[in-house]
Amino acid sequence: MFLAKIYITLKPSVNDPQGLTIKGGLHNLGFNSVNSVRAGKYMEINVNETDRAKAEEQVRGMCEQLLTNPIIEDFRFELEAIKD
Amino acid sequence: MFLAKIYITLKPSVNDPQGLTIKGGLHNLGFNSVNSVRAGKYMEINVNETDRAKAEEQVRGMCEQLLTNPIIEDFRFELEAIKD
Numbered sequence: 001m002f003l004a005k006i007y008i009t010l011k012p013s014v015n016d017p018q019g020l021t022i023k024g025g026l027h028n029l030g031f032n033s034v035n036s037v038r039a040g041k042y043m044e045i046n047v048n049e050t051d052r053a054k055a056e057e058q059v060r061g062m063c064e065q066l067l068t069n070p071i072i073e074d075f076r077f078e079l080e081a082i083k084d
Numbered sequence: 085m086f087l088a089k090i091y092i093t094l095k096p097s098v099n100d101p102q103g104l105t106i107k108g109g110l111h112n113l114g115f116n117s118v119n120s121v122r123a124g125k126y127m128e129i130n131v132n133e134t135d136r137a138k139a140e141e142q143v144r145g146m147c148e149q150l151l152t153n154p155i156i157e158d159f160r161f162e163l164e165a166i167k168d
Binding site: 001007008009019022025026029031033034035036037038039040041042043044045046047048049055058061062064065067 | 110
């Protein structure tokens with residue numbers, strides 16, 4: 001079994017209103033050292049596969065078909081082997 | 085300057101309806117090897133500090149005061165030094 005840790009971020013050229021709002025909130029709280037905030041998503045998916053290459057292919061497929069919007073988002077992931 | 089990469093996850097005991105919905109969607113697409121999905125948040129914050137310990141303290145403060153709900157969420161972060 002593998003635990004896939006998936007990081008989804010907006011492409012650098014895409015506006016991030018959520019990140020701007022968070023930045024404003026942090027400034028209001030006195031965290032003036034904050035230059036920029038980009039908000040993204042994080043997912044942990046437990047994949048029941050024994051073969052690492054197969055698991056990787058599956059997770060890439062999930063990202064491309066459902067988890068991300070390829071027009072505005074990038075993704076990367078890592079696989080961690082876990083005991084069944 | 086530091087880039088803080090912040091990972092926010094629901095505590096293991098907390099229900100995750102978003103994760104369950106994603107799991108259902110993945111099964112519908114034929115990804116039957118998916119056992120479980122936990123959805124979380126990921127943020128990249130650019131902190132204008134020269135001292136690593138100070139930057140770390142700042143980011144911990146941001147997480148505790150604004151970015152996470154400590155009742156239902158856990159967080160972890162890493163700091164990456166970047167050129168000004």
